[in-house]
Amino acid sequence: MMIPKSIADLDEALTKCMKCGFCKAACPVFIGEETTSPRAKVRLARAVVRGELEIGRGFKAQMERCLNCRACADECPSGVEPNKIALAARCGLVERDGLPLVKRAIFSGALKRPRLMALGTRALGIAQHVSAIDLQNNPLRNLLPLVGMRRDKDFPILGRRSLFSILPESLDPLGEQKITVAYFPGCATNLIYPEIGIATVSVLRKLGARVIIPHDLVCCSTPVFNSGDIADARELAARNIEILSSVDADLIITSCGSCGLTISKEWTELLGLSEAEPLARKVLDISEFVARYAPDGALGTLDDEDIVTYHDSCHLRRGMGVYETPRQLLKAILGERFVEMELADRCCGGGGTFSIYHPELSQIVADTKMECVEKSGAEVIATGCPACIMQLRDSIVHRKMTQRAIHTIEIIDRALRIGE
Amino acid sequence: MNNPSLSPSALSELVSIVGREYVLNSTEDRICYAYDGQRVECLPDAVVRPADAGQISRILVLANQERFPVVPRGAGTGLSGGSVASSGGIVLDLTRMDRIIEIDPGNQHIVVQPGVITAAIVAEAEKIGLLYPPDPGSVKVCTIGGNVAENAGGLRAGKYGVTRNYLMQLCAVAPTGESFRSGARTRKCVAGYDLVSLMCGSEGTLGVITEITLRLVPMPKYRKSMVATFPDAATAGQAVSNLIAAGLVPATLEIIDNFTLRVIEDYAHLGLPVEAGALVLGEFDGLVELAVEEEGRRGISVLTESGASTIQQADDAAERDRIWQARRVALAALSRAKPTSILEDVTVPLPKLAEMIERVERIGRENAVSIGTFGHAGDGNLHPTILTDERDKEEMKRVEVAVEQLIAAALELGGTVSGEHGIGFCKAPFLAQEVGEGSMEIMRRIKLALDPNNILNPGKFV
Helix, strand or coil: CCCCCCHHHHHHHHHHCCCCCHHHHCCCCCCCCHHHCHHHHHHHHHHHHCCCCCCCHHHHHHHHCCCCCCHHHHHCCCCCCHHHHHHHHHHHHHHHHCCCHHHHHHHHHHHHCHHHHHHHHHHHHHHHHHHCCCCCCCHHHHHHHHHCCCCCCCCCCCCCCCHHHHCCCEECCCCCCCEEEEEECCHHHHHHCHHHHHHHHHHHHHCCEEEECCCCCCCCCHHHHHCCCHHHHHHHHHHHHHHHHCCCCCEEEECCHHHHHHHHHHHHHCCCCHHHHHHHCCEEEHHHHHHHHCCCCCECCCCCCCCEEEECCHHHHHHCCCCHHHHHHHHHHHHHHEECCCCCCCCCCCCCCHHHHCHHHHHHHHHHHHHHHHHHCCCEEEECCHHHHHHHHHHHHHCCCCCEEEEHHHHHHHHECCCC | CCCCCCCHHHHHHHHHHHCHHHEECCHHHHHHCCCCCCCCCCCCCEEECCCCHHHHHHHHHHHHHHCCCEEEECCCCCCCCCCCCCCCCEEEECCCCCCEEEEECCCCEEEECCCCEHHHHHHHHHHCCEECCCCCCCCCCCEHHHHHHHCCCCCCHHHHCCHHHHEEEEEEECCCCCEEEEECCCCCCCCCCCHHHHHCCCCCCCCEEEEEEEECEECCCEEEEEEEEECCHHHHHHHHHHHHHCCCCCCEEEEEEHHHHHHHHHHHCCCCCCCCCEEEEEEEEECCHHHHHHHHHHHHHHHHHCCCCEEEECCCHHHHHHHHHHHHCHHHHHHHHCCEEEECCCECCHHHHHHHHHHHHHHHHHHCCEEEEEEEHHHCEEEEEEEECCCCHHHHHHHHHHHHHHHHHHHHCCCECCCCCCCCCCCHHHHHHHHHHHHHHHHHHHHHHHCCCCCECCCCCC
């Protein structure tokens, strides 16, 4: 479903909803009050379209209360996508009321300037270092609730060197070249977790890929359109499309469920950019690349590893349809030390900027996830998306748990014994 | 749209009973509590979310003083308008009362609050090797309180019965606010009027259920699934009747007509035999492997003798899954085919199945409306589903006529307007036609005796 020009264009989708309520079984932010359910979002949007309801704070609050985890869309017998209806409503609201100041500064300004982003992140990193805010007993933490954050908020360590400053734009394979790939690391990997990018590139090179990492790539646009800012999202997407189209690569590799989903589907389907179609067909999640290109026997076993469970990134699983492969790879590497947790496909509560704007609700969603992690007995949570890692680590700290959250590719990289 | 019947003083009293955050009356909240799973909506004046029986009792006393309607609601997945506030007043949202109180493997019972989701009961029972058999289509979201109030059925009713068959004891609050208990945690109980059965299926008109003790049964260990194709739906219907008449008791026996079959295939690409006139899907289950195998064998021979073109059996879980996949996606496929789908619930005595199916086909043809029929044929319950677009006013008129004719046909054949969805207001115009004026009068007297001010769920079938 493409974002319609106005909310009135939604009529067809809104009529399709038969209000069976099956979506309520899956929605992580539905907490008993009907108004918080996906079905209610569809109904409220319909009320606005049909002139039964004035757009006000209540409507806005419900439309913003969505992780875009797509679980409701999966449950819906009628093919309604309540998440996209909420998204369309947010777009309508942004068009009407504009973006909040902070988001406007980031989406219209910083995200389009990769160097500024890198600089800003480093500046924040210095502030983080000087203030020692990471220490849980730092008295400065008493100020956090004033800006809507939890006192014990876990901050990712910022201000390390970005992936783009660590790795060159082109890297040769370790052995014989079999393929050329473009790697789209995404902001979180580039600026916050470069180790995920390093592991991904390492795996790609071990498996015979020449890797191109264009350093002028910008944000994939997920957080931007999720906030309802379609104009800036299109601009970001268009810039990425231009850059990626000029790279002569057989595949576009992603290591982030959200980036992967956005490039492979949302640029064309949601943003309506048909020029992204040739790129969309080339997108492959790194785990799928490993499954497809690792020669027999290349993937060794790891004996030292703790017990590992796997958390499905919503966008990787329901968006890109990748969920069996990462599990198969982890099983191959870890054997019986890989355990499934219950509700592995339940959202962690991150939802991009959702965890920042709805810190309490985000942690209510995380409660379920972390209970399942605890019950699984795993010491390590592997997942395929850096945004989930950020949320999982924050949730671990918040609950004083001891588990570690890492990217699946970090385990795979260690197990892949080629060129060593 | 109704006139508000809730005074500001009543509203503030409600707030003092349940707390500010549990009284919802914004326009957004009211819109979201105006609907259930059927099409007609009515705005309540407010939504109240009580925490326990004590609060419910106080709310009902207040409602009698102030004379505002109270409409109990679970998950709002009903298909007859039972939880819609058709006369205004408050919707009483019972989903906060969602505790599983105890489970007893020795006595094989479970005690739950009304807001527990039915699937959670099934899961809890499964942990100790027991089964709660009623499985309405909305089992993952609907609440047990709603199941009891509507006497919900499901796919396994032919062998295992419906919600009523699993009720041991109920606690409830009467319309005038008094708490009462009926039934016992025993296999037998004839102590006084059977108020448990009276409450079950009363659709929230006679009391608010606050605690439910359900009987559980041993989990069947063995299953035998099969799927048969038939040249036409009536032959398939007759085969189902024959199978039951032969003394066989399948856990599930479903029918899918050609129209639905094609819609499913278009949607899910399962490689279904779209040329077949109808499919019959059956499953036998039990605790003894040999018995299940024998029932399966006899089932196959009855289906063969009844004119099945092909029969396929499931030998393992994967094949079983494939067989049932078609049935599982039936509703999804039908509801995606057209913007609006209207699900009927007619049920006939088993020997009349073939005739009912023929009538459904004729009614669709004569009114030029698309009707897909699937359903729980093994218990005579069909779900003819009319596919339309509610924005097409002209077609909607023909749809209404078709619905009336479907119901008339079911009644003529000695059946009922609703096997498992309830009457609410959707089927209220047809109730007298089915049960007769004498029965209607008794129902009205019961209602008047228990609810003299007509507080609980007014404007429904009674």
